[in-house]
Every structure is written in structure tokens, then in C-alpha cells.
Amino acid sequence: MSTITTYLGRGVSAEALKLKHTWALWLSLLAPLSIVSMTFLVFFFKGHLLLKPGSDPWFFWATNNFLATSQLLLPLFLALLTALVNGTEHQSGGWKQLYTQPVPKWSVFLNKYLLVLGLVVLSFVTFWVGLLVGGYFLGLLRPELGFQKYHHEQEITLAIFRILVASLFVFTLQFCLCFRCKSIALSIGLGILFTMAFLIGSRWEHIGYYPYSWTYFASAAFSARTTEFFVPQMWYSLVGSLGLFALGLWDSCRRQIQ
Amino acid sequence: MTAPLISTHQLTYHYGSLQILQGLNLEVPKGSIYGFLGPNGAGKTTTIRLLLGLLKPAAGTVELFGQAFVRHRVPILQRVGAMIETPSLYRHLSGKDNLEVARRMLGLEKKRINQVLEIVRLQQDAHRPVKHYSLGMCQRLGIALALLSDPELLILDEPTNGLDPSGIREMRELLKELNQEHGKTIFLSSHLLSEIEKTVTHVGILDKGLLRFQGRVEQLQQTALSASTLEVEVDNLLLARELLLANGYQIISSKKQRLRVAVQEKEEAAHLNQLLVLGGVSVSGLSYAAQSLEEVFLSLTEPQVAEPVNSLSFSILPA
Missing domain, CATH: 3.30.70 (Alpha-Beta Plaits)
Known part of the structure; x- marks a missing residue:
């Protein structure tokens, strides 16, 4: 076990250094903040028109942030982030270097997967902080909107956790595509295509089984004020991403570098 | 007589229906500089990829340090440094950061970076981004990466490729120094005998996937005479x-x-x-x-x- 953790510790540390001077780290911070900032500006200037007097503004504020994120921006963000990180190896011919290092082949996939997963978690934490800070700031700057009167940290934290879990399958799928596919454009293009397919087919009765809709269903649980911790799409995502992860790991061990 | 550091037995590889290597029997003695020669498309890079486990042979075996590669991949690679075709460099990072990435992965001491930079004479440019390096500097940084773990065996694929005459001369001197002063066994491929005949001690000539000649340079000279x-x-x-x-x-x-x-x-x-x-x-x-x-x-x-x-x-x- 200690050998495995040594390989992972060293590998993730090496992968982290490759982020230096790249957009990947900035993207993880700026993408969630951009959504919160835009929603903040809308509420700051037009909040009095959006909210009914005396109503709890937090649900409207959070739902606005969640819907934009889960329907469109999150799948695109995942496609872009995984492509940026894996693209560095494709562009530099780094795979042959990585696969000739005296480390087990599985660690090549796992190190990179864990690093990008770390960036995704960082992005969600940034989103969570931005959303709460943004709400309280609105309470300070626009007290008439009523943000300072209510506290929903727990519900908002749970909602963001739900979206994170529901996005794991899309993340793993996009990661595996970029890991294998040399063309960054193709993997990003597929990400856009799959997202568009969800938006077009969102009224289909079986859309809940389509992976690119799962983040939407997870965020909708917040709007519907569901008390259950897990919604079905989170289970689909967890089980699916575990299966896909195992497949990607297996494939990376038998990968030949031409 | 000591066992060869690299030996392959009936190594065969094909890409679809195209036969790339046919029954290759390589023997690279310890302490040698082995020039692996052949025209473009002869199968040199494929051989190197097979030696390093990047490709799986259709038939035959690869042994390094007397051990079967398939069974002892990690311990064998701990004793090997490699550069395959163009060096794999992260162009947005500095030369030093490129070495630091490899150092972290291998868990080596920090001082090793300065040591290899000194060997390849890149200390002055270590902090510059690799995207501003010349081709010769990239090749030298690639060799520094291969040397980082202080391996016994260096496998270099066309290390003089694209270099100007002075770059080629510098590379020759560096390879001789690594062999004579640092005791490295070097396996290097090239498509030009003239570029490496002054450097190598042993030669293997590959053509259309078949080994046409293998032996000491003197034996090849005897053939010439x-x-x-x-x-x-x-x-x-x-x-x-x-x-x-x-x-x-x-x-x-x-x-x-x-x-x-x-x-x-x-x-x-x-x-x-x-x-x-x-x-x-x-x-x-x-x-x-x-x-x-x-x-x-x-x-x-x-x-x-x-x-x-x-x-x-x-x-x-x-x-």
C-alpha cells in the first residue's frame, strides 16, 4: 500500500508542476467565479425586479447559479479542462516519456485522473465560496433584497455536492476521451455535441438516463427542495463513472505508444 | 565474457499486414556504444519502442540486464534512460522545470538536476522556457532527462537528428564522455553511418526489418577492406x-x-x-x-x- 501511495504522491506532484503557466488552473478558478459574478451583477442592478418583496432571495439566487452551471457550463468546462491537461501530453509527445518511466503503467492514468479531479473539486469549492460570499455581499450592498435575513449554507452545500457527484460520469468520460484521443478539438467537439443533444432533447421522457442531463437533475433537486440526500442521477453517475474509470485504467495498462 | 545488456531473440513486429521487424537478434555488450543503423523506415524506432515496452512484439523476447522485460518492467526501467525520436518536452516550462517534473516522478534528490544540467552543459539556459530553445538545446535537454536517474543504459533514438555539423560534433563528444567518463552503455540509432562511425564501438545494421550486420566497428572496417x-x-x-x-x-x-x-x-x-x-x-x-x-x-x-x-x-x- 505504501508503494502505491508513494507512486501516487510523486506522480500527482509531477503532474501538478505541469500546470504551471497553463490555463488549466486559472480555468478552474475563473469559470465558477464568472457565473457567480454575472449573476451577482444581475441581482445587484435588477434584483428588486426579480424578487418578490419579503421573499427568501437565496433560493432564487442559488437556482439561477445552479441552472446555468449544470445545464451548459459544467459539461463544457469539463470537456475543456480534461482536454487542456491531456493535450499537454499529446502536444509534447509526453506519453512515450511517461510510459518509459520506472513506474507502473496504471499510475500514468491514475495520477492524471486524480489531478484533474482535484481541479474539478477546486472549481466546485470556488463556486460554493463564490455563491455564499456573493449572496452575503448582496445582503450588505443591497439590504432591501433581504439576503442578510436568511441562512441556507447547508442546503447550498448539499446542492453543490449533488451536482459534483452527478458530474463525475461526464468528467470521467471526457477524461478518457482526451486521454486516448490525440485531437483536442475532437474531444471538446464531442463534449459540445453531447451537451447540445441534452438541450435539444431535454423534454424527452427518458432524458433522465442521459449522462449529460444528470447535473441538471441534481441541481433541480435544490429548486424542488428535495429532502433526500441522493437523487437517482447521482447513483447513475457514481456507478457509471466507477465502471468507466476501471475501463480507462485497464485500457491505459495495455496501451501501446506508436 | 559478460552477458549482453540488451538481447532480443527472434523479435518480430508487424503493423497490420505490414511486416516491420523479422526475427531480430540483437546483442548489445556492456560498456559499448552501439550504433543501430538503417535507412529511414528500416524499423529502428519500432525496435527501440519494443525494447522499452511501448509496443508489444508479435513474437520473440526482449531481455535487458539478463531479465525478461515483460516480467521485470519497472526494475529494468530504473536502470534505463531513454530518448525516443524528438525529446518529450513541455514547451511552456523551463528546462529546469522539465527536469523537476521527471525528478518528482522518480523521487530523486534535487541536486541531481544541477548535475545533469552540468553534464549536458545547459546550466546557463536552465531557467529559460523550452519554447525558446534551439533544436540542439532540446536534444541536450532530452539527454539530461534520460540521464536524470543515473541509468546504466542509455537508449537514444537519432540523437543527432536535425542538428547542424557543430551540434553533431558536440553530441558525439557528449556521448563519448558519457561512455568513457560516466561508464554508460549507449544504444543509439541513426540513419547515417558517417554521423556516428567515429563514436560507436559496435554496429548493428538494420534494413527492411532484418539485421544485415552486427559486430564491432573493426569487423565492419575489415569488411570494407x-x-x-x-x-x-x-x-x-x-x-x-x-x-x-x-x-x-x-x-x-x-x-x-x-x-x-x-x-x-x-x-x-x-x-x-x-x-x-x-x-x-x-x-x-x-x-x-x-x-x-x-x-x-x-x-x-x-x-x-x-x-x-x-x-x-x-x-x-x-x-
Whole structure:
């Protein structure tokens, strides 16, 4: 076990250094903040028109942030982030270097997967902080909107956790595509295509089984004020991403570098 | 005799229906600089990828340090440093950061970075982004990456590729230094014998997936020396052939009024001329040609175009 953790510790540390001077780290911070900032500006200037007097503004504020994120921006963000990180190896011919290092082949996939997963978690934490800070700031700057009167940290934290879990399958799928596919454009293009397919087919009765809709269903649980911790799409995502992860790991061990 | 550091047995690889390597038996002795030669497309890079486990052979085995690669991949790679084709460098990072990435992955001491930078003479440019490096600097950084774990064996694929003459000379000196002062066994591929013949101790010549020659450079030089020919211009081709064959000469070719005869040394020209003249054949021209190493290499890889160019001509007066 200690050998495995040594390989992972060293590998993730090496992968982290490759982020230096790249957009990947900035993207993880700026993408969630951009959504919160835009929603903040809308509420700051037009909040009095959006909210009914005396109503709890937090649900409207959070739902606005969640819907934009889960329907469109999150799948695109995942496609872009995984492509940026894996693209560095494709562009530099780094795979042959990585696969000739005296480390087990599985660690090549796992190190990179864990690093990008770390960036995704960082992005969600940034989103969570931005959303709460943004709400309280609105309470300070626009007290008439009523943000300072209510506290929903727990519900908002749970909602963001739900979206994170529901996005794991899309993340793993996009990661595996970029890991294998040399063309960054193709993997990003597929990400856009799959997202568009969800938006077009969102009224289909079986859309809940389509992976690119799962983040939407997870965020909708917040709007519907569901008390259950897990919604079905989170289970689909967890089980699916575990299966896909195992497949990607297996494939990376038998990968030949031409 | 010590066991070879690299040995392959009947190594075979094909890409779809295209046969790339056919029953390759390589033997790279410890302490040698082994030049793996062959024209472009001969299968050199494929061989290197098979040696490092990047490709899976269709048949045959690879042994490094006397151990089967498939069973001891990680411990074997701990003793090997490699650079395959162009160096794998992260162009947005500095030279030092590129080394730091590899150092972190291998868990080596920090001081090792400065040591390898010194060996490849890149200390001054270590902090510059790799995207501003020249091709020669990239090649040297690639070698620094290969040297980082202080391996016993270096496998370098075309390390002089794209370098200008001074870059090639620098690379030769560096390789000799690594072999003689640091005790590294070096396996390097090239498609030009002239670029590496002054550096290597052993040579393997690959063509169309087959190993045409393997041995010490001196053995190849011996082959070159024994590949001398005399070209004789005569009035009676049939009679000249008969005379020469009867006296044990080997005729390589005969067309029009010219014969090419294999000889051991230049001095045989006088004896051959005398033999023909006394036999009633008029000799109107005689020229001697010795094959260079490059020509031997070409004759092994492209027999149809091998023509001696390093010739010394002189006329013989008819008797």
C-alpha cells in the first residue's frame, strides 16, 4: 500500500508542476467565479425586479447559479479542462516519456485522473465560496433584497455536492476521451455535441438516463427542495463513472505508444 | 565474457499486414556504444519502442540486464534512460522545470538536476522556457532527462537528428564522455553511418526489418577492406573472364568491355594486368576502388545502388 501511495504522491506532484503557466488552473478558478459574478451583477442592478418583496432571495439566487452551471457550463468546462491537461501530453509527445518511466503503467492514468479531479473539486469549492460570499455581499450592498435575513449554507452545500457527484460520469468520460484521443478539438467537439443533444432533447421522457442531463437533475433537486440526500442521477453517475474509470485504467495498462 | 545488456531473440513486429521487424537478434555488450543503423523506415524506432515496452512484439523476447522485460518492467526501467525520436518536452516550462517534473516522478534528490544540467552543459539556459530553445538545446535537454536517474543504459533514438555539423560534433563528444567518463552503455540509432562511425564501438545494421550486420566497428572496417575491386577494360571479354576465373579471381560483374574483379589489395593490379597481357588480352584501362564504411553500409542496405566512388585510376600501356 505504501508503494502505491508513494507512486501516487510523486506522480500527482509531477503532474501538478505541469500546470504551471497553463490555463488549466486559472480555468478552474475563473469559470465558477464568472457565473457567480454575472449573476451577482444581475441581482445587484435588477434584483428588486426579480424578487418578490419579503421573499427568501437565496433560493432564487442559488437556482439561477445552479441552472446555468449544470445545464451548459459544467459539461463544457469539463470537456475543456480534461482536454487542456491531456493535450499537454499529446502536444509534447509526453506519453512515450511517461510510459518509459520506472513506474507502473496504471499510475500514468491514475495520477492524471486524480489531478484533474482535484481541479474539478477546486472549481466546485470556488463556486460554493463564490455563491455564499456573493449572496452575503448582496445582503450588505443591497439590504432591501433581504439576503442578510436568511441562512441556507447547508442546503447550498448539499446542492453543490449533488451536482459534483452527478458530474463525475461526464468528467470521467471526457477524461478518457482526451486521454486516448490525440485531437483536442475532437474531444471538446464531442463534449459540445453531447451537451447540445441534452438541450435539444431535454423534454424527452427518458432524458433522465442521459449522462449529460444528470447535473441538471441534481441541481433541480435544490429548486424542488428535495429532502433526500441522493437523487437517482447521482447513483447513475457514481456507478457509471466507477465502471468507466476501471475501463480507462485497464485500457491505459495495455496501451501501446506508436 | 559478460552477458549482453540488451538481447532480443527472434523479435518480430508487424503493423497490420505490414511486416516491420523479422526475427531480430540483437546483442548489445556492456560498456559499448552501439550504433543501430538503417535507412529511414528500416524499423529502428519500432525496435527501440519494443525494447522499452511501448509496443508489444508479435513474437520473440526482449531481455535487458539478463531479465525478461515483460516480467521485470519497472526494475529494468530504473536502470534505463531513454530518448525516443524528438525529446518529450513541455514547451511552456523551463528546462529546469522539465527536469523537476521527471525528478518528482522518480523521487530523486534535487541536486541531481544541477548535475545533469552540468553534464549536458545547459546550466546557463536552465531557467529559460523550452519554447525558446534551439533544436540542439532540446536534444541536450532530452539527454539530461534520460540521464536524470543515473541509468546504466542509455537508449537514444537519432540523437543527432536535425542538428547542424557543430551540434553533431558536440553530441558525439557528449556521448563519448558519457561512455568513457560516466561508464554508460549507449544504444543509439541513426540513419547515417558517417554521423556516428567515429563514436560507436559496435554496429548493428538494420534494413527492411532484418539485421544485415552486427559486430564491432573493426569487423565492419575489415569488411570494407575486403570489399576492394579492380575495374579492367579489355578487348576480349570472354578470354579475359576465362583467364581470371582459371586463376582464382572472383568476377563481380562484366558488361561491354569492362570487368569488375574482387581483390584484397591495390598491389594485385600489376599481377592481374600481367596475367591478362601474357594471356593475349589487351588491357586499355585499369582502376582500383576501395569501399568506404559508408559504401559497405549502403551495399548492405541498398545493394542495387552501391557503387564505389573512392577510386584511383591509372592507365596501363598495352604490351
